[in-house]
Each structure stands twice: as C-alpha cells, then as structure tokens.
Amino acid sequence: MENYLLEKDIRVLCVTATSFPAGIQEAFSKIHSLIPDAALRTTYGISYGSPDGSIIYKAGMEALQPAEAEQFGCEEYIIKKGKYIGRVVNWKKNVTQIGETFQALLTDPGLDKSGACIEEYINDDEVKCMVRLKD
Numbered sequence: 001m002e003n004y005l006l007e008k009d010i011r012v013l014c015v016t017a018t019s020f021p022a023g024i025q026e027a028f029s030k031i032h033s034l035i036p037d038a039a040l041r042t043t044y045g046i047s048y049g050s051p052d053g054s055i056i057y058k059a060g061m062e063a064l065q066p067a068e069a070e071q072f073g074c075e076e077y078i079i080k081k082g083k084y085i086g087r088v089v090n091w092k093k094n095v096t097q098i099g100e101t102f103q104a105l106l107t108d109p110g111l112d113k114s115g116a117c118i119e120e121y122i123n124d125d126e127v128k129c130m131v132r133l134k135d
C-alpha cells in the first residue's frame with residue numbers, strides 16, 4: 001500500500017447510485033450527462049456504509065467553481081484533506097480488484113471510521129483506491 005497526502009479538500013459534483021453495485025454504471029452515465037466538460041475533469045467514485053448496513057455509492061466529477069452542483073442539478077460531496085493509504089489498480093483488466101483493494105485497506109487500524117472509500121480515476125485503465133487515515 002502507498003501513502004498519499006491530500007493537501008486540500010476536494011469538492012466533487014456527484015450523483016448517488018440507486019443501488020450498489022448494480023446502479024454504479026447508471027450513476028456514472030448520469031453525472032457525465034449533467035456536466036458538459038466532464039472529459040476535462042477528474043472522475044471519482046465515493047462509497048461508504050449507511051446506517052442500515054447497505055453501501056451508498058456516488059459517481060462524481062471534480063468541481064471547478066463554487067455553486068456548480070446547483071448549476072448542474074447534482075449533489076456535492078467533500079473529500080476531506082489529510083493522509084490516505086491506497087493502491088493503484090488496473091480496473092479494466094479486472095474490475096473486482098477495486099473491491100478487493102478496499103477490503104484490504106479497510107482493515108488498517110489507523111483508518112478514519114467516518115471516512116469513505118475513494119476511487120480517483122487516473123486514466124482510462126487505472127484507478128487510485130484510497131481510504132483516509134485518522135488525523
């Protein structure tokens with residue numbers, strides 16, 4: 001696993017999937033349709049547990065300006081700055097690597113229990129899977 005430092009919060013424009021994992025692709029299609037310059041923005045996937053034990057998944061794009069969520073009719077999520085651990089995986093070769101990577105990351109004793117699993121899509125094939133550590 002690698003260590004990463006996010007020096008500032010990242011505002012993400014997002015759409016919540018209707019279900020996990022079945023609704024993920026639909027959520028990404030929806031956010032791409034809402035953001036006119038989506039191809040120029042960093043893409044994110046954000047997931048975390050809900051009180052009922054299900055997983056909430058948000059497909060997102062980096063916000064470039066304040067109030068874009070309202071402008072584009074979507075939600076906004078803040079990825080907190082801080083220390084993260086993670087790994088880059090080739091999701092196109094084997095999409096199950098994303099889940100396997102997060103299962104391993106979530107066993108770290110220094111994990112921020114209020115954090116989320118963050119996917120940062122680096123290019124068409126690779127995703128950086130990260131979880132936040134306690135301050």
